Amino acid sequence: MATHDHSTPAYNIYTLEQRPEFRNRISPLNAKCWPAFMMEDPVAAQHWNTLLDTFAPFQFVLCAEDNTLTAAGNAIPVLWDATTEGLPEGWDSVLEQGVRDREQNRAVNTLSALSITVDPQHQGSGLSRLMVQVMRSIAATHGFLNLIAPVRPSFKSHYPLTPIERYITWQQPDGAPFDPWLRVHWRLGARILKVAPRSMVIPGTVAEWEAWAAMPFPESGGYVVPGALSPVTIDREQDRGEYVEPNVWMRHAIDAEGAAASADA
Numbered sequence: 315m316a317t318h319d320h321s322t323p324a325y326n327i328y329t330l331e332q333r334p335e336f337r338n339r340i341s342p343l344n345a346k347c348w349p350a351f352m353m354e355d356p357v358a359a360q361h362w363n364t365l366l367d368t369f370a371p372f373q374f375v376l377c378a379e380d381n382t383l384t385a386a387g388n389a390i391p392v393l394w395d396a397t398t399e400g401l402p403e404g405w406d407s408v409l410e411q412g413v414r415d416r417e418q419n420r421a422v423n424t425l426s427a428l429s430i431t432v433d434p435q436h437q438g439s440g441l442s443r444l445m446v447q448v449m450r451s452i453a454a455t456h457g458f459l460n461l462i463a464p465v466r467p468s469f470k471s472h473y474p475l476t477p478i479e480r481y482i483t484w485q486q487p488d489g490a491p492f493d494p495w496l497r498v499h500w501r502l503g504a505r506i507l508k509v510a511p512r513s514m515v516i517p518g519t520v521a522e523w524e525a526w527a528a529m530p531f532p533e534s535g536g537y538v539v540p541g542a543l544s545p546v547t548i549d550r551e552q553d554r555g556e557y558v559e560p561n562v563w564m565r566h567a568i569d570a571e572g573a574a575a576s577a578d579a
Contacts, residue, residue, distance in 0.1 A: 325376050325377065325379075327376050327377075328375055329371050329373060329374045330370035330371075330373040330375070331370040336383060339383045340386045340388070343385075343431055347431050349541030349542070350526045350527075350528075351523070351541070351546075355514055357405075357409055357410060361410065365390060365412075365428070369389075369412070374448060384432070385431060386431050387448065388429045389452065390408065390412030390425070390426055390428060391415070391425050391426070391458065392424050392426050393415050393420045393421065393422050394426075396460065398507050401462070401563050403510060403512055404511075404514060404563075405559075405561055406513065408426045408428075425460070427446075427449055427461065427464070430446065442498055443502065446499060449461060450502070454569065459567065460565055461504075461566040463499065463504070463565075463566075464562070465495060466495065466513075466561050467481065467496055468494050469493050470493065470560075471541050471542060474538050474539075482496065482506060500564075503566055505564065508562075508563050509562055510561040511560045512558050513561035514559040515556065515558050516556070516557045518555050520555055523546060527546065544557070
């Protein structure tokens with residue numbers, strides 16, 4: 315796929331199929347940008363290398379002219395029946411399903427986003443919107459009519475005690491979602507399908523969670539952890555901490571050019 319059509323004078327965009335040398339630079343970018351505990355998801359740990367290698371045409375990077383990695387996008391094709399009920403449970407399950415669909419040679423028909431990461435030095439410059447557009451174009455190139463995404467609302471960590479079901483109803487005066495990342499998708503034509511209350515589950519020992527969160531947990535209970543969208547549950551008696559991340563399923567309807575398929579989108 316020629317993603318060069320999306321290039322700007324300052325950036326170039328390539329899939330890992332085009333430029334496999336960027337493969338080992340994506341994870342360090344993610345580690346630089348995400349809370350430490352987000353790098354400890356066991357499902358991601360199990361399948362990440364497969365994603366980068368087997369699904370290289372659906373992984374892409376944005377780099378400066380000097381080849382400095384500025385942003386990365388990850389996605390996986392899946393078989394989806396186009397119903398809300400048929401959506402995977404969330405981030406973990408859609409990654410597992412994509413790997414399983416490939417192993418079983420299923421006729422995949424949908425691209426699911428997994429992540430878009432922009433280097434902090436370049437955030438706020440519209441690159442996340444560009445990355446969504448590129449991902450949508452990749453879906454169109456492969457003949458998919460839908461791009462679905464278990465979206466991680468970027469401001470939800472400011473309101474970890476608010477149920478996500480309420481959070482997603484918050485709006486700006488023009489009716490756009492309150493959350494900036496939901497709003498980027500919405501302004502590009504995506505619409506909310508449903509909440510994914512158990513999108514990602516990250517377990518660990520108490521000591522591991524204290525290291526990931528950089529804070530002590532003196533007793534059992536729920537804790538607000540920086541960067542987490544909901545409280546982390548600590549059980550000192552069982553020596554276990556668990557974070558259950560809620561996301562929001564959104565859908566982009568795609569036409570042949572990768573644009574929003576519906577006129578009102």
